[in-house]
Protein backbone atom coordinates (compact mmCIF):
# COMPACT_ATOMS: atom_id res chain seq x y z
CA UNK A 1 0.00 0.00 0.00
CA UNK A 2 0.99 3.64 -0.46
CA UNK A 3 1.88 5.24 2.87
CA UNK A 4 2.08 8.76 1.43
CA UNK A 5 -0.89 10.64 2.88
CA UNK A 6 -3.19 12.40 0.40
CA UNK A 7 -3.15 16.23 0.60
CA UNK A 8 -6.65 16.43 2.09
CA UNK A 9 -5.61 14.08 4.90
CA UNK A 10 -2.49 16.10 5.61
CA UNK A 11 -4.52 19.29 5.79
CA UNK A 12 -6.95 17.81 8.31
CA UNK A 13 -4.04 16.40 10.31
CA UNK A 14 -2.36 19.81 10.50
CA UNK A 15 -5.59 21.60 11.45
CA UNK A 16 -6.33 19.13 14.24
CA UNK A 17 -2.71 19.14 15.46
CA UNK A 18 -2.80 22.91 15.79
CA UNK A 19 -6.13 22.76 17.63
CA UNK A 20 -4.91 20.03 19.98
CA UNK A 21 -1.71 21.87 20.84
CA UNK A 22 -3.49 25.20 21.28
CA UNK A 23 -6.66 24.15 23.09
CA UNK A 24 -6.41 20.66 24.55
CA UNK A 25 -2.78 20.25 25.66
CA UNK A 26 -2.81 23.28 28.01
CA UNK A 27 -5.78 21.87 29.98
CA UNK A 28 -5.08 18.13 29.66
CA UNK A 29 -3.69 17.62 33.17
CA UNK A 30 -6.19 20.02 34.77
CA UNK A 31 -9.26 18.19 33.40
CA UNK A 32 -7.72 14.90 34.55
CA UNK A 33 -7.12 16.27 38.06
CA UNK A 34 -10.62 17.77 38.21
CA UNK A 35 -12.29 14.71 36.65
CA UNK A 36 -14.03 17.16 34.34
CA UNK A 37 -15.56 16.28 30.97
CA UNK A 38 -14.41 19.20 28.76
CA UNK A 39 -17.67 20.06 27.01
CA UNK A 40 -16.15 23.18 25.45
CA UNK A 41 -13.50 21.11 23.65
CA UNK A 42 -16.14 18.95 22.00
CA UNK A 43 -18.08 22.07 20.98
CA UNK A 44 -14.94 23.37 19.31
CA UNK A 45 -14.32 20.00 17.65
CA UNK A 46 -17.89 20.22 16.33
CA UNK A 47 -17.14 23.71 14.95
CA UNK A 48 -14.17 22.16 13.12
CA UNK A 49 -16.50 19.45 11.67
CA UNK A 50 -14.56 16.75 13.53
CA UNK A 51 -17.40 15.01 15.39
CA UNK A 52 -18.45 12.95 12.38
CA UNK A 53 -15.24 12.56 10.34
CA UNK A 54 -16.07 9.14 8.79
CA UNK A 55 -19.84 9.79 8.61
CA UNK A 56 -21.41 10.72 5.28
CA UNK A 57 -22.09 14.38 4.51
CA UNK A 58 -25.72 13.47 3.85
CA UNK A 59 -26.17 13.03 7.61
CA UNK A 60 -24.03 15.89 8.84
CA UNK A 61 -20.61 14.19 8.81
CA UNK A 62 -17.39 15.23 7.10
CA UNK A 63 -17.54 12.36 4.61
CA UNK A 64 -13.92 11.36 5.30
CA UNK A 65 -12.53 7.83 5.34
CA UNK A 66 -11.24 5.68 8.19
CA UNK A 67 -7.65 6.70 7.50
CA UNK A 68 -8.58 10.36 7.96
CA UNK A 69 -10.51 9.54 11.12
CA UNK A 70 -7.48 7.57 12.45
CA UNK A 71 -5.24 10.59 11.88
CA UNK A 72 -7.62 12.78 13.88
CA UNK A 73 -7.87 10.23 16.72
CA UNK A 74 -4.07 9.97 16.80
CA UNK A 75 -3.60 13.73 17.03
CA UNK A 76 -6.07 13.96 19.92
CA UNK A 77 -4.40 11.01 21.68
CA UNK A 78 -1.06 12.74 21.37
CA UNK A 79 -2.26 15.34 23.89
CA UNK A 80 -5.15 13.77 25.84
CA UNK A 81 -6.22 10.16 26.26
CA UNK A 82 -9.46 11.26 27.91
CA UNK A 83 -10.61 13.50 25.09
CA UNK A 84 -9.47 10.80 22.66
CA UNK A 85 -11.42 8.00 24.35
CA UNK A 86 -14.67 9.99 24.52
CA UNK A 87 -14.11 11.03 20.90
CA UNK A 88 -13.57 7.53 19.46
CA UNK A 89 -16.42 6.04 21.54
CA UNK A 90 -18.69 8.79 20.18
CA UNK A 91 -17.79 8.04 16.57
CA UNK A 92 -16.93 4.34 16.28
CA UNK A 93 -19.34 2.94 18.86
CA UNK A 94 -22.22 5.41 19.05
CA UNK A 95 -22.44 6.93 15.55
CA UNK A 96 -21.04 4.45 13.01
CA UNK A 97 -23.52 1.63 13.86
CA UNK A 98 -26.44 3.96 13.12
CA UNK A 99 -24.91 4.77 9.75
CA UNK A 100 -24.25 1.08 9.02
CA UNK A 101 -27.48 -0.45 10.29
CA UNK A 102 -30.09 2.33 10.67
CA UNK A 103 -33.05 3.31 8.48
CA UNK A 104 -32.98 6.70 6.71
CA UNK A 105 -35.39 8.01 9.38
CA UNK A 106 -33.17 6.79 12.23
CA UNK A 107 -30.14 8.35 10.58
CA UNK A 108 -31.93 11.68 10.26
CA UNK A 109 -33.21 11.60 13.85
CA UNK A 110 -30.23 10.03 15.68
CA UNK A 111 -27.12 10.15 13.49
CA UNK A 112 -27.27 13.77 12.35
CA UNK A 113 -27.06 15.34 15.86
CA UNK A 114 -24.15 13.03 16.72
CA UNK A 115 -22.25 13.78 13.52
CA UNK A 116 -22.87 17.51 13.91
CA UNK A 117 -21.68 17.34 17.53
CA UNK A 118 -24.94 18.52 19.09
CA UNK A 119 -24.39 15.99 21.87
CA UNK A 120 -22.23 12.95 22.70
CA UNK A 121 -23.16 9.33 22.06
CA UNK A 122 -22.61 6.12 24.02
CA UNK A 123 -22.64 2.37 23.33
CA UNK A 124 -23.67 -0.09 26.03
CA UNK A 125 -22.57 -3.70 25.69
CA UNK A 126 -20.65 -4.56 28.88
CA UNK A 127 -22.48 -5.58 32.08
CA UNK A 128 -21.34 -6.13 35.67
CA UNK A 129 -21.06 -9.89 35.09
CA UNK A 130 -20.31 -10.04 31.36
CA UNK A 131 -17.29 -8.35 29.77
CA UNK A 132 -15.06 -10.49 27.56
CA UNK A 133 -17.92 -12.97 27.27
CA UNK A 134 -20.18 -10.10 26.22
CA UNK A 135 -22.96 -12.12 24.63
CA UNK A 136 -23.73 -13.70 28.02
CA UNK A 137 -25.75 -10.62 28.99
CA UNK A 138 -28.63 -10.28 31.45
CA UNK A 139 -30.26 -7.15 30.03
CA UNK A 140 -33.56 -8.10 28.40
CA UNK A 141 -35.99 -6.38 26.04
CA UNK A 142 -39.52 -7.77 26.00
CA UNK A 143 -42.24 -6.89 23.55
CA UNK A 144 -45.44 -5.51 25.12
CA UNK A 145 -47.96 -4.58 22.42
CA UNK A 146 -46.08 -2.30 20.04
CA UNK A 147 -43.46 -1.31 22.62
CA UNK A 148 -40.17 -2.79 23.80
CA UNK A 149 -39.56 -2.79 27.55
CA UNK A 150 -35.88 -2.92 28.60
CA UNK A 151 -34.52 -3.95 31.99
CA UNK A 152 -30.89 -4.41 33.02
CA UNK A 153 -27.60 -2.86 34.12
CA UNK A 154 -24.74 -1.81 31.86
CA UNK A 155 -21.20 -1.29 33.14
CA UNK A 156 -18.27 0.98 32.14
CA UNK A 157 -20.19 2.91 29.48
CA UNK A 158 -18.13 5.77 28.07
CA UNK A 159 -19.96 9.12 27.72
CA UNK A 160 -23.31 7.86 29.11
CA UNK A 161 -23.60 10.83 31.51
CA UNK A 162 -23.10 13.28 28.61
CA UNK A 163 -25.01 11.41 25.93
CA UNK A 164 -28.04 12.33 23.87
CA UNK A 165 -28.27 8.72 22.65
CA UNK A 166 -26.96 5.37 23.86
CA UNK A 167 -27.05 2.17 21.81
CA UNK A 168 -28.08 -0.57 24.23
CA UNK A 169 -27.63 -4.30 23.60
CA UNK A 170 -30.33 -6.53 25.07
CA UNK A 171 -31.56 -10.11 24.80
CA UNK A 172 -34.80 -10.30 22.81
CA UNK A 173 -34.88 -14.10 22.41
CA UNK A 174 -33.35 -15.90 25.42
CA UNK A 175 -33.20 -19.28 23.66
CA UNK A 176 -31.45 -18.10 20.51
CA UNK A 177 -27.88 -17.49 21.75
CA UNK A 178 -25.96 -15.05 19.51
CA UNK A 179 -29.08 -14.64 17.34
CA UNK A 180 -31.17 -13.55 20.31
CA UNK A 181 -29.48 -10.17 20.88
CA UNK A 182 -30.78 -6.85 19.51
CA UNK A 183 -29.71 -3.20 19.62
CA UNK A 184 -31.92 -0.33 20.82
CA UNK A 185 -31.49 3.42 20.56
CA UNK A 186 -32.14 4.90 24.01
CA UNK A 187 -32.51 8.60 24.75
CA UNK A 188 -31.00 9.12 28.23
CA UNK A 189 -32.55 12.56 28.55
CA UNK A 190 -36.13 11.70 27.57
CA UNK A 191 -36.70 7.99 28.18
CA UNK A 192 -38.07 7.27 31.66
CA UNK A 193 -36.25 4.53 33.57
CA UNK A 194 -32.71 5.34 32.32
CA UNK A 195 -30.35 6.36 35.08
CA UNK A 196 -26.59 6.83 35.39
CA UNK A 197 -25.94 5.26 38.80
CA UNK A 198 -22.13 5.58 39.00
CA UNK A 199 -19.35 7.54 37.35
CA UNK A 200 -16.19 5.59 38.15
CA UNK A 201 -12.95 7.06 39.52
CA UNK A 202 -10.16 5.48 37.48
CA UNK A 203 -6.36 5.24 37.41
CA UNK A 204 -6.43 7.49 34.31
CA UNK A 205 -8.78 8.91 31.68
CA UNK A 206 -10.77 10.71 34.35
CA UNK A 207 -11.98 13.46 32.02
CA UNK A 208 -13.82 10.77 30.06
CA UNK A 209 -16.87 9.62 32.03
CA UNK A 210 -17.12 5.84 32.52
CA UNK A 211 -20.60 5.04 33.78
CA UNK A 212 -22.76 2.35 35.22
CA UNK A 213 -26.31 2.69 33.94
CA UNK A 214 -29.55 1.23 35.12
CA UNK A 215 -32.44 0.55 32.77
CA UNK A 216 -35.69 -0.01 34.61
CA UNK A 217 -38.80 -0.58 32.52
CA UNK A 218 -37.51 1.69 29.78
CA UNK A 219 -40.35 1.71 27.22
CA UNK A 220 -39.40 2.25 23.58
CA UNK A 221 -41.43 2.44 20.39
CA UNK A 222 -40.63 -0.07 17.63
CA UNK A 223 -38.64 2.47 15.64
CA UNK A 224 -35.93 2.39 18.33
CA UNK A 225 -34.82 -1.09 17.25
CA UNK A 226 -31.58 -0.70 15.23
CA UNK A 227 -31.55 -3.06 12.24
CA UNK A 228 -33.43 -6.33 12.51
CA UNK A 229 -34.40 -8.12 15.70
CA UNK A 230 -31.62 -10.65 16.45
CA UNK A 231 -28.91 -8.74 14.55
CA UNK A 232 -27.32 -7.25 17.69
CA UNK A 233 -24.36 -9.62 17.96
CA UNK A 234 -23.45 -9.47 14.29
CA UNK A 235 -23.61 -5.67 14.53
CA UNK A 236 -21.35 -5.80 17.61
CA UNK A 237 -18.64 -7.72 15.76
CA UNK A 238 -18.73 -5.29 12.83
CA UNK A 239 -18.72 -2.30 15.19
CA UNK A 240 -15.68 -3.63 17.06
CA UNK A 241 -13.81 -4.31 13.81
CA UNK A 242 -13.96 -0.57 13.16
CA UNK A 243 -13.71 0.48 16.81
CA UNK A 244 -10.45 -1.39 17.34
CA UNK A 245 -8.82 0.62 14.55
CA UNK A 246 -9.74 3.80 16.40
CA UNK A 247 -8.31 2.46 19.69
CA UNK A 248 -5.14 1.58 17.76
CA UNK A 249 -5.00 5.14 16.39
CA UNK A 250 -5.57 6.63 19.83
CA UNK A 251 -2.85 4.35 21.26
CA UNK A 252 -0.45 5.44 18.51
CA UNK A 253 -1.17 9.02 19.55
CA UNK A 254 -0.44 8.25 23.21
CA UNK A 255 2.83 6.58 22.21
CA UNK A 256 3.79 9.53 19.99
CA UNK A 257 2.95 12.02 22.74
CA UNK A 258 5.04 10.14 25.30
CA UNK A 259 7.92 9.76 22.84
CA UNK A 260 7.87 13.49 21.98
CA UNK A 261 8.23 14.42 25.65
CA UNK A 262 10.99 11.89 26.29
CA UNK A 263 13.02 12.80 23.21
CA UNK A 264 12.93 16.53 23.95
CA UNK A 265 13.79 16.00 27.61
CA UNK A 266 16.66 13.64 26.81
CA UNK A 267 18.27 16.36 24.69
CA UNK A 268 17.83 19.09 27.31
CA UNK A 269 18.60 17.31 30.55
CA UNK A 270 22.29 17.17 31.40
CA UNK A 271 23.98 14.77 33.81
CA UNK A 272 27.70 14.06 34.11
CA UNK A 273 28.27 17.13 31.94
CA UNK A 274 26.33 16.03 28.85
CA UNK A 275 22.76 15.61 27.59
CA UNK A 276 21.40 12.27 28.82
CA UNK A 277 20.57 11.35 25.17
CA UNK A 278 24.33 10.89 24.77
CA UNK A 279 24.26 7.87 27.06
CA UNK A 280 23.74 4.68 25.05
CA UNK A 281 21.13 3.37 27.49
CA UNK A 282 18.94 6.47 27.12
CA UNK A 283 19.47 6.82 23.37
CA UNK A 284 18.54 3.17 22.76
CA UNK A 285 15.42 3.56 24.86
CA UNK A 286 14.30 6.61 22.85
CA UNK A 287 15.09 4.83 19.57
CA UNK A 288 12.98 1.85 20.64
CA UNK A 289 10.14 4.19 21.61
CA UNK A 290 10.27 5.62 18.09
CA UNK A 291 10.39 2.11 16.54
CA UNK A 292 7.34 0.93 18.48
CA UNK A 293 5.35 4.07 17.67
CA UNK A 294 6.10 3.80 13.95
CA UNK A 295 5.16 0.10 13.92
CA UNK A 296 1.87 0.83 15.68
CA UNK A 297 1.09 3.56 13.15
CA UNK A 298 1.82 1.31 10.17
CA UNK A 299 -0.46 -1.46 11.46
CA UNK A 300 -3.18 1.10 12.21
CA UNK A 301 -2.98 2.69 8.77
CA UNK A 302 -2.94 -0.72 7.12
CA UNK A 303 -6.13 -1.74 8.96
CA UNK A 304 -7.77 1.63 8.18
CA UNK A 305 -6.83 1.35 4.51
CA UNK A 306 -8.28 -2.15 4.23
CA UNK A 307 -11.46 -1.04 6.01
CA UNK A 308 -11.79 1.78 3.48
CA UNK A 309 -11.40 -0.73 0.63
CA UNK A 310 -14.39 -2.62 2.04
CA UNK A 311 -12.21 -5.65 2.87
CA UNK A 312 -12.73 -7.78 6.01
CA UNK A 313 -10.50 -6.40 8.79
CA UNK A 314 -11.12 -8.63 11.81
CA UNK A 315 -7.49 -9.82 11.87
CA UNK A 316 -5.96 -6.47 10.88
CA UNK A 317 -7.92 -4.40 13.39
CA UNK A 318 -7.23 -6.82 16.26
CA UNK A 319 -3.54 -6.91 15.30
CA UNK A 320 -3.32 -3.11 15.17
CA UNK A 321 -5.17 -2.73 18.48
CA UNK A 322 -3.07 -5.37 20.22
CA UNK A 323 0.22 -3.97 19.00
CA UNK A 324 -0.54 -0.26 19.37
CA UNK A 325 -2.00 -0.57 22.88
CA UNK A 326 1.05 -2.52 24.03
CA UNK A 327 3.32 0.02 22.34
CA UNK A 328 1.51 2.91 24.05
CA UNK A 329 1.96 1.37 27.50
CA UNK A 330 5.61 0.44 26.94
CA UNK A 331 6.55 3.77 25.35
CA UNK A 332 4.77 5.74 28.08
CA UNK A 333 6.48 3.70 30.80
CA UNK A 334 9.87 4.35 29.19
CA UNK A 335 9.03 8.06 28.91
CA UNK A 336 8.50 8.19 32.69
CA UNK A 337 11.90 6.50 33.10
CA UNK A 338 13.68 8.92 30.76
CA UNK A 339 12.33 11.86 32.76
CA UNK A 340 13.56 10.30 36.01
CA UNK A 341 12.09 11.85 39.17
CA UNK A 342 10.34 14.55 37.16
CA UNK A 343 8.61 11.84 35.15
CA UNK A 344 6.98 10.62 38.32
CA UNK A 345 5.41 14.02 39.03
CA UNK A 346 2.14 15.33 37.63
CA UNK A 347 3.97 18.47 36.41
CA UNK A 348 5.09 16.36 33.45
CA UNK A 349 2.85 14.52 31.01
CA UNK A 350 4.40 11.02 30.73
CA UNK A 351 2.75 9.69 33.93
CA UNK A 352 -0.64 10.64 32.45
CA UNK A 353 0.13 8.86 29.17
CA UNK A 354 1.25 5.83 31.17
CA UNK A 355 -1.99 5.67 33.18
CA UNK A 356 -4.16 6.36 30.11
CA UNK A 357 -2.36 3.82 27.94
CA UNK A 358 -3.19 0.92 30.25
CA UNK A 359 -6.89 1.13 29.35
CA UNK A 360 -6.10 0.59 25.67
CA UNK A 361 -5.09 -2.99 26.55
CA UNK A 362 -8.49 -3.53 28.21
CA UNK A 363 -11.28 -1.66 26.38
CA UNK A 364 -12.96 -3.02 23.21
CA UNK A 365 -11.59 -6.46 24.03
CA UNK A 366 -8.57 -7.14 26.25
CA UNK A 367 -5.20 -8.12 24.78
CA UNK A 368 -5.99 -11.73 25.71
CA UNK A 369 -9.20 -11.52 23.65
CA UNK A 370 -7.29 -9.95 20.72
CA UNK A 371 -4.92 -12.95 20.78
CA UNK A 372 -7.98 -15.19 20.71
CA UNK A 373 -9.50 -13.30 17.74
CA UNK A 374 -6.23 -13.28 15.79
CA UNK A 375 -5.62 -16.97 16.53
CA UNK A 376 -9.08 -17.78 15.21
CA UNK A 377 -8.45 -15.72 12.08
CA UNK A 378 -5.18 -17.61 11.54
CA UNK A 379 -7.05 -20.89 11.78
CA UNK A 380 -5.32 -21.87 15.04
Ligand SMILES: Cc1cc2nc3c(=O)[nH]c(=O)nc-3n(C[C@H](O)[C@H](O)[C@H](O)COP(=O)(O)OP(=O)(O)OC[C@H]3O[C@@H](n4cnc5c(N)ncnc54)[C@H](O)[C@@H]3O)c2cc1C
Nearest residue numbers: 123124125126131132156157158210362363364365366368
Ligand atom coordinates in the same frame (compact mmCIF):
# COMPACT_ATOMS: atom_id res chain seq x y z
C1 LIG B 1 -12.48 3.21 30.82
C2 LIG B 1 -13.35 2.14 30.24
C3 LIG B 1 -14.22 2.46 29.21
C4 LIG B 1 -15.08 1.48 28.68
N1 LIG B 1 -16.03 1.84 27.74
C5 LIG B 1 -16.97 0.93 27.37
C6 LIG B 1 -18.08 1.33 26.56
O1 LIG B 1 -18.20 2.48 26.12
N2 LIG B 1 -19.05 0.40 26.26
C7 LIG B 1 -18.97 -0.89 26.71
O2 LIG B 1 -19.87 -1.67 26.41
N3 LIG B 1 -17.91 -1.30 27.47
C8 LIG B 1 -16.93 -0.42 27.82
N4 LIG B 1 -15.88 -0.81 28.64
C9 LIG B 1 -15.80 -2.21 29.07
C10 LIG B 1 -14.64 -2.97 28.49
O3 LIG B 1 -14.84 -3.24 27.13
C11 LIG B 1 -14.46 -4.25 29.33
O4 LIG B 1 -13.98 -3.84 30.61
C12 LIG B 1 -13.53 -5.25 28.69
O5 LIG B 1 -14.10 -5.80 27.54
C13 LIG B 1 -13.16 -6.40 29.66
O6 LIG B 1 -14.27 -6.93 30.28
P1 LIG B 1 -14.28 -7.11 31.88
O7 LIG B 1 -13.88 -5.81 32.46
O8 LIG B 1 -15.58 -7.67 32.29
O9 LIG B 1 -13.14 -8.16 32.17
P2 LIG B 1 -13.28 -9.76 32.16
O10 LIG B 1 -13.93 -10.21 30.92
O11 LIG B 1 -13.85 -10.20 33.46
O12 LIG B 1 -11.74 -10.18 32.10
C14 LIG B 1 -10.89 -10.27 33.25
C15 LIG B 1 -9.56 -10.88 32.79
O13 LIG B 1 -9.79 -12.22 32.28
C16 LIG B 1 -9.26 -12.33 30.98
N5 LIG B 1 -10.11 -13.22 30.16
C17 LIG B 1 -11.45 -13.28 30.08
N6 LIG B 1 -11.85 -14.20 29.20
C18 LIG B 1 -10.72 -14.75 28.69
C19 LIG B 1 -10.45 -15.77 27.72
N7 LIG B 1 -11.42 -16.39 27.05
N8 LIG B 1 -9.15 -16.07 27.45
C20 LIG B 1 -8.14 -15.43 28.09
N9 LIG B 1 -8.33 -14.47 29.02
C21 LIG B 1 -9.60 -14.13 29.31
C22 LIG B 1 -9.31 -10.90 30.41
O14 LIG B 1 -8.42 -10.75 29.33
C23 LIG B 1 -8.92 -10.10 31.64
O15 LIG B 1 -7.53 -10.07 31.78
C24 LIG B 1 -15.00 0.15 29.15
C25 LIG B 1 -14.10 -0.18 30.18
C26 LIG B 1 -13.30 0.81 30.74
C27 LIG B 1 -12.39 0.44 31.89
